[in-house]
Amino acid sequence: xxxxxxxxxxxxxxxxxxxxxxxxxxTWTLHTLNAERLHEKLKSRASSIAxxxxxxxxxxxxxxxxxxxxxxxxxxxxxxxxHGRFPLPATFVREVSEQMARKQNxxxxxxxxxxxxxxxxxxxxxxxxxxxxxLAARPNEPFVRADTLEGRAVMRVLMxxxxxSASCVSCHNAHPQSPKHDFQLNDLMGGLEVIIPIDQYLAExxxxxxxxxxxxLMLCFLVLGIVSIGTQWTVSRPLAHIGERMAQFMRQQPDxxxxxxxxxxxxxxxxxxxxxxxxxxxxxxxxxxxxxxxxNASLEQRVxxxxxxxxxxxxxxxxxxxxxxxxxxxxxxxLPRTFPPFPDRADFEIYATTxxxxxxxxxxxxxxxxxxxxxxxxxxDVSGKGVPAAIFMAVSRSxxxxxxxxxxxxxxxxxxxxxxxxxxxxxxxxVTVFYGILHTETGxxxxxxxxxxxxxxxxxxxxxxxxxxxxxxxxxxxxxRYQTSRMTLxxxxxxxxxxxxxxxxxxxxxxxxxxxxxxxxxxxLADQRPVHLLTQLVEDVQVFSSGAVQADDITLLxxxxxxxxxxxxxxxxxxxxxxxxxxxxxxxxxxxxxxxxDVHALSLALDEVITNTIAYGYDDxxxxxxxxxxxxxxxxxxAEVEDDGRPxxxxxxxxxxxxxxxxxxxxGGLGIHLVRSLMERVDYRRESGKNHLIMSKRLSAAAQAxxxxxxxxxx
Amino acid sequence: MEISERRVxxxxxxxxxxxxxSGTSDGLAQQLHQIVDxxxxxxxxxFERLDYVSSTGLRVLLVAAKRLKAVDGKMALSSLKPHxxxxxxxxxxxxxxxxxxxxxxxxxxxxx
Numbered sequence: 001x002x003x004x005x006x007x008x009x010x011x012x013x014x015x016x017x018x019x020x021x022x023x024x025x026x027t028w029t030l031h032t033l034n035a036e037r038l039h040e041k042l043k044s045r046a047s048s049i050a051x052x053x054x055x056x057x058x059x060x061x062x063x064x065x066x067x068x069x070x071x072x073x074x075x076x077x078x079x080x081x082x083h084g085r086f087p088l089p090a091t092f093v094r095e096v097s098e099q100m101a102r103k104q105n106x107x108x109x110x111x112x113x114x115x116x117x118x119x120x121x122x123x124x125x126x127x128x129x130x131x132x133x134x135l136a137a138r139p140n141e142p143f144v145r146a147d148t149l150e151g152r153a154v155m156r157v158l159m160x161x162x163x164x165s166a167s168c169v170s171c172h173n174a175h176p177q178s179p180k181h182d183f184q185l186n187d188l189m190g191g192l193e194v195i196i197p198i199d200q201y202l203a204e205x206x207x208x209x210x211x212x213x214x215x216x217l218m219l220c221f222l223v224l225g226i227v228s229i230g231t232q233w234t235v236s237r238p239l240a241h242i243g244e245r246m247a248q249f250m251r252q253q254p255d256x257x258x259x260x261x262x263x264x265x266x267x268x269x270x271x272x273x274x275x276x277x278x279x280x281x282x283x284x285x286x287x288x289x290x291x292x293x294x295x296n297a298s299l300e301q302r303v304x305x306x307x308x309x310x311x312x313x314x315x316x317x318x319x320x321x322x323x324x325x326x327x328x329x330x331x332x333x334x335l336p337r338t339f340p341p342f343p344d345r346a347d348f349e350i351y352a353t354t355x356x357x358x359x360x361x362x363x364x365x366x367x368x369x370x371x372x373x374x375x376x377x378x379x380x381d382v383s384g385k386g387v388p389a390a391i392f393m394a395v396s397r398s399x400x401x402x403x404x405x406x407x408x409x410x411x412x413x414x415x416x417x418x419x420x421x422x423x424x425x426x427x428x429x430x431v432t433v434f435y436g437i438l439h440t441e442t443g444x445x446x447x448x449x450x451x452x453x454x455x456x457x458x459x460x461x462x463x464x465x466x467x468x469x470x471x472x473x474x475x476x477x478x479x480x481r482y483q484t485s486r487m488t489l490x491x492x493x494x495x496x497x498x499x500x501x502x503x504x505x506x507x508x509x510x511x512x513x514x515x516x517x518x519x520x521x522x523x524x525l526a527d528q529r530p531v532h533l534l535t536q537l538v539e540d541v542q543v544f545s546s547g548a549v550q551a552d553d554i555t556l557l558x559x560x561x562x563x564x565x566x567x568x569x570x571x572x573x574x575x576x577x578x579x580x581x582x583x584x585x586x587x588x589x590x591x592x593x594x595x596x597x598d599v600h601a602l603s604l605a606l607d608e609v610i611t612n613t614i615a616y617g618y619d620d621x622x623x624x625x626x627x628x629x630x631x632x633x634x635x636x637x638x639a640e641v642e643d644d645g646r647p648x649x650x651x652x653x654x655x656x657x658x659x660x661x662x663x664x665x666x667x668g669g670l671g672i673h674l675v676r677s678l679m680e681r682v683d684y685r686r687e688s689g690k691n692h693l694i695m696s697k698r699l700s701a702a703a704q705a706x707x708x709x710x711x712x713x714x715x
Numbered sequence: 716m717e718i719s720e721r722r723v724x725x726x727x728x729x730x731x732x733x734x735x736x737s738g739t740s741d742g743l744a745q746q747l748h749q750i751v752d753x754x755x756x757x758x759x760x761x762f763e764r765l766d767y768v769s770s771t772g773l774r775v776l777l778v779a780a781k782r783l784k785a786v787d788g789k790m791a792l793s794s795l796k797p798h799x800x801x802x803x804x805x806x807x808x809x810x811x812x813x814x815x816x817x818x819x820x821x822x823x824x825x826x827x
Contacts, residue, residue, distance in 0.1 A: 575737045575738050576738055578736065578737065578738060579734075579738060582734075582767075596798070597798060600767075600798045603767075604767075604769060604802065607736060607737075607769045608769060608770055611736070611737045611769065611770075611771065614737075615737075656807075657807075658806070658807025659807060659810065661811075662777070662780050662781060662784050662811045663781060663784050663785070665777060665781075665811060667774050667777055667778060667781075668774065670770040670773055670774070670806050671769070671770040671771075673805070673806070674769075674770055674802065674805055674806065677805045678805070
């Protein structure tokens with residue numbers, strides 16, 4: 001098993017011996033090279049000393065010795081004791097060497113020879129014997145070697161001493177103490193040995209080596225330390241961290257297999273731990289992936305099943321939706337939707353709208369002329385919503401209208417419809433109804449309320465509820481009695497009917513639009529025409545409830561009672577009266593913004609008719625009254641002339657001659673022709689002994705467009 | 716109803732202003748009668764200031780034209796407002812009276 005060491009530590013243990021060995025090897029190699037170089041240096045030094053000494057001796061032998069001989073002097077080692085004696089060359093060398101040795105500790109220079117004159121100069125040891133053997137063979141190569149002498153390391157060199165001059169040869173051969181007497185010139189006579197102590201240099205060299213070794217090793221340890229710490233930071237710790245995270249991941253797996261495999265403690269180093277954990281994690285991931293793939297496949301199947309199901313449901317829904325849309329269209333088409341519904345009527349204006357909460361609504365409005373002078377208006381709200389409410393609504397609406405048109409009072413109408421609804425009402429539905437009849441000549445409103453929200457009448461200076469909340473909804477009890485009440489609308493005032501979808505419209509916080517807010521809005525819009533009033537009111541409700549789902553149908557009807565645009569003038573049967581009619585008509589036209597072209601046409605037509613009546617209409621000469629009644633309604637200008645002259649239908653007059661030349665052109669007959677040409681419709685009737693001529697024309701195109709723009713301006 | 720009269724050469728120019736209807740046409744009828752009786756054979760009626768004409772007024776003009784025609788005189792109208800021109804058209808009078816944009820134009824045409 002791998003010891004529980006960190007990677008850094010392992011690295012250290014593995015590399016330390018290698019580095020140490022390398023350091024040692026390097027140091028040793030360096031030292032060896034150094035030692036060799038030192039040897040060479042010392043050898044050359046020893047040799048140069050030897051050469052120096054030999055040069056001195058050469059000089060002494062060749063210069064001094066011959067002069068001594070010439071001067072009859074003698075040579076001998078005992079020159080200090082005998083007068084006229086000079087040192088021998090050997091003595092000279094020896095004594096110079098002795099002085100050198102005294103000055104330089106350990107240095108020794110001496111002459112030796114196998115054939116010495118002085119016995120002390122015999123070869124002393126193995127080195128010298130060996131050196132002479134070498135010199136005998138190669139006299140020109142000094143013999144050099146390191147050696148140990150008297151316990152000290154030394155460098156020894158032995159240089160050949162050849163018989164360089166005749167004096168040397170003769171002297172040695174003649175010397176009594178010389179063991180050899182047959183020397184010849186250039187014979188090997190002996191050698192000069194130079195000994196240099198080198199133990200000091202060696203010690204220095206060893207010291208250097210130790211220092212180098214020590215320094216090298218320290219450097220190694222430093223480097224290793226840095227590497228070890230670096231490894232710890234850059235490799236070990238991140239690895240350990242990854243391992244920890246992986247182990248944590250495994251512990252978090254709900255899978256038994258996974259949590260069971262979580263390694264409790266790291267074994268081996270971080271990498272090994274990581275590898276173990278990773279292989280276990282890979283197993284866990286593999287098994288989870290398999291599980292995931294299986295789940296995915298089953299999910300895919302379920303999605304397909306669900307999609308098919310949805311497709312079926314959607315098709316079904318679409319079918320129902322389209323049927324509902326058609327039904328909704330049918331339902332809407334039941335209610336009168338063309339505005340203005342009675343374009344010829346200037347004495348009232350009506351507008352209504354309904355916005356169902358669902359496709360099918362339970363609310364409805366209705367209006368209808370019972371006769372020329374009575375207009376019926378209905379608003380109703382069926383309990384519930386959707387298709388059942390819509391069906392009940394259709395039935396109620398038909399019954400109400402049919403009954404109302406039979407010209408009964410509002411209360412009688414509600415009672416009758418209630419009796420019809422009750423017996424067959426098995427689903428216990430009911431409908432609240434307000435039914436009113438406006439007498440268009442007087443502004444009187446007759447009404448009866450079957451449990452519906454109390455409507456309002458709004459005018460410049462008032463907002464009044466129409467009646468009190470009384471009466472029961474229709475369809476509940478079959479013998480309920482209803483009451484007819486009355487109030488009068490002033491010209492310009494508007495009756496506003498509404499359903500509770502208006503007051504109970506909710507905003508995002510569940511607050512109701514409420515009755516006070518409705519009243520406030522109605523006061524603000526009191527002077528508006530019905531279409532503008534309702535459009536604005538609906539917009540206010542929608543702004544208020546924006547963000548909330550519309551909970552109930554919103555239905556509104558506004559009926560404005562108007563004084564018709566009317567001019568009534570009574571004229572005497574005098575031509576001068578026409579001027580008065582003309583100025584009255586001009587003022588009327590200005591007030592009602594009637595185009596000049598149209599008022600001119602009407603003015604001229606009236607002129608022609610009345611002029612004709614004044615001139616030819618009366619059998620007597622007495623005073624008569626001619627009544628003129630001009631009205632403007634929905635873009636049509638009408639006039640009725642009533643006189644009590646003799647019966648005369650101007651429409652029977654023949655067409656005049658319009659083409660003959662001036663001399664043949666008949667004078668007269670043009671008046672009636674002008675009337676017929678200027679007016680679009682002219683009708684005559686004789687009634688109660690009076691002539692009634694009714695004529696009308698539409699306002700010209702420009703004025704029509706203006707009126708239309710005004711009408712639709714706020715839609 | 717205002718009526719004014721001036722002469723340019725042998726042309727008599729009568730300007731009528733205001734309304735020409737049953738209340739005022741008798742006056743114009745008399746004046747035109749005198750002008751024709753006085754020997755005038757070239758007559759221009761200036762409509763520039765006339766606002767209204769009824770069939771009675773038309774009749775006066777037709778009668779004057781007939782009288783002039785009988786004595787080989789000529790008559791022309793000038794400066795009719797659009798709604799009056801419309802009445803002339805309806806009445807078939809545009810074929811009886813030459814109508815010009817100005818009295819000068821009408822006078823020149825009559826003198827030619």
